[in-house]
Amino acid sequence: MTMTRMLLALVALAAVAIVAAPSSVNALPQQLSAAAAAATPSVNVCKFADWETGLQVDLSALRAAVAFNNAKNWKYSTKDASGTTSYYLNVCDQLVTADPELPVECANSYACQSASNHKNFSAGTQIYNSGIYVENIDSGIIMMKTIGGTACSSGARSTIISFICDPRAHSLDGPEDVDEDDHCVYEVDWPTKHACTQLPSPATSTGYHLSIDSTNGETFDFSKLRKLVGNWVVNMPNGTFVLNVGQPINGLDFQPSISQCSPTSGACHLWSDTDPNLGVLDVNSRSLGISSTGRIYFDANGKLNYNMTGGSVYSSDPKCKGIARSINIRFECSSQINRPQFLDESNCGYHFLWASIVACPVVEGEGSDSSLSGFAIFVIIFLVLVFTYCFGGCCYKRHKLDAKGWEQIPNYDLWSKCCSICDTRRNVMERTRTGR
Secondary structure, eight states: OHHHHHHHHHHHHHHHHHHHHHHHHTHHHHHHHHHHHHHSSEEOBSEEEOTTTOOEEEOGGGSHHHHSTTSOOEEEEEEETTEEEEEEEOSSSOOOTTOTTSOGGGTTOSEEEEETTSOEEESOSEEGGGBOEESOTTTOOEEEEEEOOSEETTEEOEEEEEEEEOTTOOTTOOOOEEEEOTTSEEEEEEEEGGGGOOOOOTTSTTSOOOEEEOTTSOEEEOGGGOOSSSOEEEEETTEEEEEOSSSOOOOOTTGGGOSSOOTTEEEEEEEEEEETTTEEEEEEEEEEEEGGGOEEEEOTTSOEEEEEOOOOBOSSOTTTTTOBOEEEEEEEEOSSOOOOEEEEEETTEEEEEEEEGGGSOBOTTTTOTTSOOHHHHHHHHHHHHHHHHHHHHHHHHHHTSOOOGGGGSTTHHHHHHHHHHHHHHHHHHHHHHHTO
């Protein structure tokens, strides 16, 4: 009984170790997954970006406001014996009511069906999921779904648009096919070159190099800091710093007031002139660097840095007059994504500190199936415990109890009784089968 209790205690301790071990071993991947879940996928009506795969799509060019200057909508027509049926569509926006062909019943809709018999139906008054989305990342097909259309036998009419990558499609090529299923769902196939856009990798010819290898063979990948939707924002008493990594900053709400922050800027400093009585008078800005000049390097202390140059030229500072502004970000390894922190402005440039998980080396094979699972570790520990129990028990009974032969096996009486029961059952079954 003593040996049995010891075995149970050891198994319990092993189970506790198995439960506790993954939490510490896998803490970093779990935090990375949590960060990924918070950042992917990010959707902003007509833009989609996936944090993990790097997939980026912007369908803004298909809006009627851009393609047709809000003069008309996208239209697809079919003819049959009953007449002509037309489908009016807009991407990410409601249908343009200024379109002279648009039926009145289609107002406040994103998609609409119009038949020659004047039966017009809304095919969606709301956008599902707040914008475009990818149902299956592996397929790469971008989708937009509208819901809440005119009632039908199966509920409310809806539309599913599948934007299919076609580099040969022209800018004004619209939907290629529209089908209606038995559940009042209009399925639209739309080949377009705008569904082919993806984040450029460091190997492409974009000029944005977002990975670097150390002398020790470690790889650092900064592509996860690239933002399609929004920017990295640092608020300070002297203004706001807006920056992006690997591509220019995305459009700001007060873009018309930004004079020095060109579309190619990778970082900008924004501040406002205020008056106690009149409030904000103007929004000023200066570029801190051009995105295409961005580079990753190791400084003299072996620290990772990201640098951009070619910003707005200093005009009033006597030490830096005539010199273009620059931005330098020093990175430190952290278990989370975090945000950049402003340090100071010195030596004709702006300096930031960024503690981020991307500054931690990417280990080849990390997270692969070659590592042992928790179940495999449990089996190994269990087998070790069984061997220890059997070997230790035999030694104890042989030297302390002077046992001989099979009696050296721990709990021999218990196992022998089990074997006897099995033999008895086998004999009974044999006799039953033979009828003896």
